[in-house]
Amino acid sequence: MKSEHGFIRVRVDWGLVGAMLGLLAIGTVAILSAASPLPYYSAILQKHFLALGVGTILFVFGMGFNYQIFQDQSKVIYALVILIMIAVLVFGETQRGTKGWLKFPFFSFQPSEIARLGTLLVLANFLDRRAKSSHRVSYVLGAFGVTLPVMALILMEPDFSGILPMFPMLLAMLYCGGANLAHLLAMGSYGALSFALPLVWTMLSLNPDLTQSSVILESFMRLREFDVPFLIAIGGILLGTFTVFKLMRALRFNAPTPIFIVAGVILSAGLASGVFVDHQLKGYQRNRFVAFLVPEADPRGAAYNVRQAQVAIGSGGLWGKGVFSGTQSRLGFLPERHTDFIYAVIGEEMGFVGTMAVLALYMLLLWRIVHAARVARDRYGYLVCCGMAAVTAFYLLVNVGMCLGLVPVAGVPLPFVSYGGSNLAVTLLSMGIVASVYSRRHAFY
Amino acid sequence: MAHWDRGLQDRLNFLWIACYVGSAILGVRLLHIQVIRNVYYARVAESNRTQIIHQSAPRGIITDRRGRVIVTSKPAFSLIYLPGETQDASRIAGLAKSLAKELREDSESLHEKLKEAHEEEAAIHLAENLPLKTMFKLSELKTIYPGVDLIVEARRYYPNGATAGHLLGYMGRMDKRSWRRLRAKGYRKDSWIGKTGLESKYERQLRGVDGESRMEVDAQGHLKRKIGESLWSPGANLHLTLDLEMQKAAEEGLRASPSGMGGVVVLDPRNGAILALASTPDYDPNLFLLSGNERPKDYLKNLPEFNRAIQGTYSPGSTFKMLVGVAMLESGVKPDEKVYCSGKFRLGRRSFACLKKTGHGPTDWMRGITQSCNVYFYTMGLRAKGANIERFSKMFGFGKKTGSGLKGEKGGNLFGPEARKSKKKGWYEGDTVNLSIGQGELLVTPIQMAVYAAALANRGTLWRPYVVSKIVYSDGTEEPAEKAEKAGVLDVSDDTWDLISKGMRSVVTNGTGRRVNIPGIDVRGKTGTAQNPLGEDHAWFVAFAGREGEEPSLALAVLVQFGGHGSSAAGPIARRIIETAFAPREDL
Structure with missing residues (x-):
């Protein structure tokens, strides 16, 4: 299956490179514009171009490097990831309440970014090695076990939005790795419970009339604390599943026993971690939920950012107001304008044409990553690319969705476009690895 | 295709499609807010920044x-x-x-x-x-x-x-x-x-x-451009129509008066233009515009807003005697008829005093007005009859507003048989006696007295006082605001006017108004000292003046509330105003 085409043409995926360059170009222009009214403008530009340079080197390095070495050195990578995350907890610098920065003489960076890439590589190795037992529970639980320590360390910083991409990454890699759908479903419902419960509680606490009028809702609100009602609920769940199990047996309706055990465990564990997450949620995070659920409640409070982002994008119109001419961003109405809300700057200054161009470039990029996964010469490469695609798609959907008010504000950047050196460098290194998978797609050469 | 597992590719494809569907939703949303609702958001952004x-x-x-x-x-x-x-x-x-x-x-x-x-x-x-x-x-x-x-x-x-x-x-x-x-x-x-x-x-x-x-x-509220x-x-x-100098003279005069309280109105008897309109105590309108930390705290509470020139009503006292004279002369009394003044006037069992306790002796019109002899006017007032005096009071504009249009102006109070009738009370001769010297229930404002003085000066024309001569808009167009307007004309014989005028001249040259005798200027006036139950007498001076040989060019009424004698309290103010009015001016 060796190609007869020219060497370079075959080894380099110009579609991927083109999409990346396009995104980087748009992002750089948007940063130049958005950051220009800031007092530390030149520092931002310096860091951005430094990151671009470093990123380019990393990309070329990643592409030239045989990705299979990452599989061989999986244990080392894993050890490094854990080590660097511990290091940041010990020596790290605190910015905005998060101890997530390692400072070096000439630069500082966020280890959680590199940790995520490392986890992805380690996870791909794990799933590849266990491919034969992919139908087992241990496949899902094991993968979860591999990720858990890294997530825990990131949470300890604490960096809530830092672990967000880990979930789609884990789920997508398990799914593409061939995990049993029932297992995935169970894990998914556990995860959904842990996040949905705090959401529902927050929502209900906004409407005290509702809870006071209903006994069921009121007792549901009581489950928020690790207290007697909580224990009763756990007992009730276990008793309930056992009763249903007995009832089914009595009716000679043969359902496999593990289903009931798993159901009971997931419901209890989901409730427990729901309470845990609810306690861990910080005021501003809860406000973001509230702002997303009921933006009208307080248009000048937490919903303000989202509102201003939409005004910026909407006012851009078809062609935009022109680069360096966006009033929303330049006059400071748009928050986080060169980082998380950069897409709103593009929307305001480059219009519908600009926003659609970014979407289109992302579609091209995703297509090339997925293509690299398809043609990868081994399952490891395939899994790595699946993870990369999932993370990239997650960032895109959540960040743009956030700017458009479709998703709660999560504080995630838009890779290639947002200002942020660590993310840019690691993203480019990740794309380098994808390119490496692509260029080494032929089993024999 | 890779050799390892074909089945997994379907799962990847499914995820990939899911991503595209998600992006398509974003695209639709973008289309909605950027293209369809662009006008709305553009407006919001515009109002954000302006x-x-x-x-x-x-x-x-x-x-x-x-x-x-x-x-x-x-x-x-x-x-x-x-x-x-x-x-x-x-x-x-x-x-x-x-x-x-x-x-x-x-x-x-x-x-x-x-x-x-x-x-x-x-x-x-x-x-x-x-x-x-x-x-x-x-x-x-x-x-x-x-x-x-x-x-x-x-x-x-x-x-x-x-x-x-x-x-x-x-x-x-x-x-x-x-x-x-x-x-x-x-x-x-x-x-x-x-x-x-x-x-x-x-x-x-x-x-x-x-x-x-x-x-x-910007978002913090800094002005950018x-x-x-x-x-x-x-x-x-x-x-x-005001004359700044005369206005100032009137105010300074009032402030320097014994009580410091009073009102002055100066009119042009040829058209009713208000040349000065003053009232004390007064206030500085600049005070209202001061910022909070400069404004005196208690000042505004007891603001002297009462405008005595148009709102204060007083008995006219002896200044009313010209009107009684008109009524008397018009009802046939001869000016050389003499009345003996013993200092007292008896009506039935009541006794009315004259200013001069020893009496003026035999008194005719000229002596009566010059010395302000009450007994002469008691007698002649009764001859003229209360109804006649009331009729002339109305003709001279008393009992109703002058029509100056100034806010808060009062009309005063008429006194006479008819006014009594409307209150369902009777009129007695004693009332006529009181009315003859401008006492009793008759109440007038300084501006009414000025109109009265002007009518005496111009021989019978009652002008509506006005103060705004024209309005000039910023584009240069002009609009006459108020015009000279006659409020009434009195049908009185020239002989009567001559006698009244001569009498007033005599008051200034030989009588109670000597303080206002200014060489070169023909001042004709009358003092008044109005008794009132509230305290000290109100001092009046009513006059008109012109350069010698010319027709009168100003008419004025000066009132000093609780000021005492008209000649000593109100006279000097009138003198000050008239001197100012006829002083040689650099700008003329």
Whole structure:
């Protein structure tokens, strides 16, 4: 299956490179514009171009490097990831309440970014090695076990939005790795419970009339604390599943026993971690939920950012107001304008044409990553690319969705476009690895 | 295709499609807000960045008959606040506190104002007409608190202080009732409006059209630059018939009088133009425009707003005797008929005294008016009859407003058989006796007395007093505001006028009004000392004057409340005014 085409043409995926360059170009222009009214403008530009340079080197390095070495050195990578995350907890610098920065003489960076890439590589190795037992529970639980320590360390910083991409990454890699759908479903419902419960509680606490009028809702609100009602609920769940199990047996309706055990465990564990997450949620995070659920409640409070982002994008119109001419961003109405809300700057200054161009470039990029996964010469490469695609798609959907008010504000950047050196460098290194998978797609050469 | 597992590719494809579907949703949303709802969002963004600052147009200038400025506008600094997007409550509270210290105002009410500005998202005035010292301190504050800014505005200014204050009125803040009435006419909630006097009466003309600056502001409320503006156009100028010098003379005279309380009206007997209209105590209208920290606290509480010249009603006393003379002479009394004055006049069992206790002896018209002999007028008043005197009182305009159009003017009170009848009471001869010397229930205002004096001067024409001669709009067009207008003509014989006029001349040359005898000027007048139950007598002086050999060019009425004798309290004021009026002028 060796190609007869020219060497370079075959080894380099110009579609991927083109999409990346396009995104980087748009992002750089948007940063130049958005950051220009800031007092530390030149520092931002310096860091951005430094990151671009470093990123380019990393990309070329990643592409030239045989990705299979990452599989061989999986244990080392894993050890490094854990080590660097511990290091940041010990020596790290605190910015905005998060101890997530390692400072070096000439630069500082966020280890959680590199940790995520490392986890992805380690996870791909794990799933590849266990491919034969992919139908087992241990496949899902094991993968979860591999990720858990890294997530825990990131949470300890604490960096809530830092672990967000880990979930789609884990789920997508398990799914593409061939995990049993029932297992995935169970894990998914556990995860959904842990996040949905705090959401529902927050929502209900906004409407005290509702809870006071209903006994069921009121007792549901009581489950928020690790207290007697909580224990009763756990007992009730276990008793309930056992009763249903007995009832089914009595009716000679043969359902496999593990289903009931798993159901009971997931419901209890989901409730427990729901309470845990609810306690861990910080005021501003809860406000973001509230702002997303009921933006009208307080248009000048937490919903303000989202509102201003939409005004910026909407006012851009078809062609935009022109680069360096966006009033929303330049006059400071748009928050986080060169980082998380950069897409709103593009929307305001480059219009519908600009926003659609970014979407289109992302579609091209995703297509090339997925293509690299398809043609990868081994399952490891395939899994790595699946993870990369999932993370990239997650960032895109959540960040743009956030700017458009479709998703709660999560504080995630838009890779290639947002200002942020660590993310840019690691993203480019990740794309380098994808390119490496692509260029080494032929089993024999 | 890779060799390892074909089945897994379907799962990847499914995920990939899911991503595309998600992106398609984003695309649809983008289409919706950027293309379909673009106009709406563009408007929101535009209103985000623009803040409209209103600039009060200068009000029209008010000048006297010679074009000298009485009221004008001058630039003053105002402190405004532009609510930014920051909704930090502690910040606003801090700002209120700092401002309260500088402006010496209540921090609570300032805080309320700031919060209101945030709610309505509109710029507001925090303080106006700031003195330089405060301004410098505030410009420091400006750097700490974004949104606070100083702008220059035209502010009302009364260069002569209290002069003509009662007539001009003063400016004030919009109250709720005026706001309901004026909101549709280009006024804002923090607009200043004329509250009283001419400022209020000519509010519509004096007020210009306010200007607007559309400023670009950032999220913190910092002014960035001007995007656009519409210039104000100033209000119309008022030309008054007032003579600034005479006005000042009248006020100074009143202030120097024994009680310091009184009213003066000076008219041109040829057309009814008001040359001076003064009342003391008075106040400086500038006080209302001071910023909070400069305004004296108690001053405004006991504001002497009572305009004695048009609102005060008093017995006319002996100044009424010309009217009695007219009634008497017109009903056939001969001027050379003599009445013996013994100092007392008996009517039935009652006794009425004359001013001179020893009596004036045999008294004819000229002696009677010159010496202000009461007994002569008691006798002749009875001859003329109360009904006749009342008829002439009406003809001279007493008992009703003069029609000057000045706010708050009083009509006084008629006294006579008819007035009694309407109250279902009888009229007695004793009442006629009282009326003959201007006592009793008869009450008149100084402006009525001035109209009366003018009618005596011009021999029977009752002019409606007016003070605004023309309105000149900023585009140059003129509009006559008020015209000379006759309110009535008295049908009285020339002989009678001659006798009245001669009598008044004699008062000044030989009688009680000698203090007002000015060489070269033909002053004719009458003193009055009106008894009243409230205290000291009211002093009156009513006169008209002209250069010798010319027709009279001014008529005046001076009242000093509780001033005592007309000749000593009111006379000097009249003299001062007349001297000022006929003093050689540099500008003429």
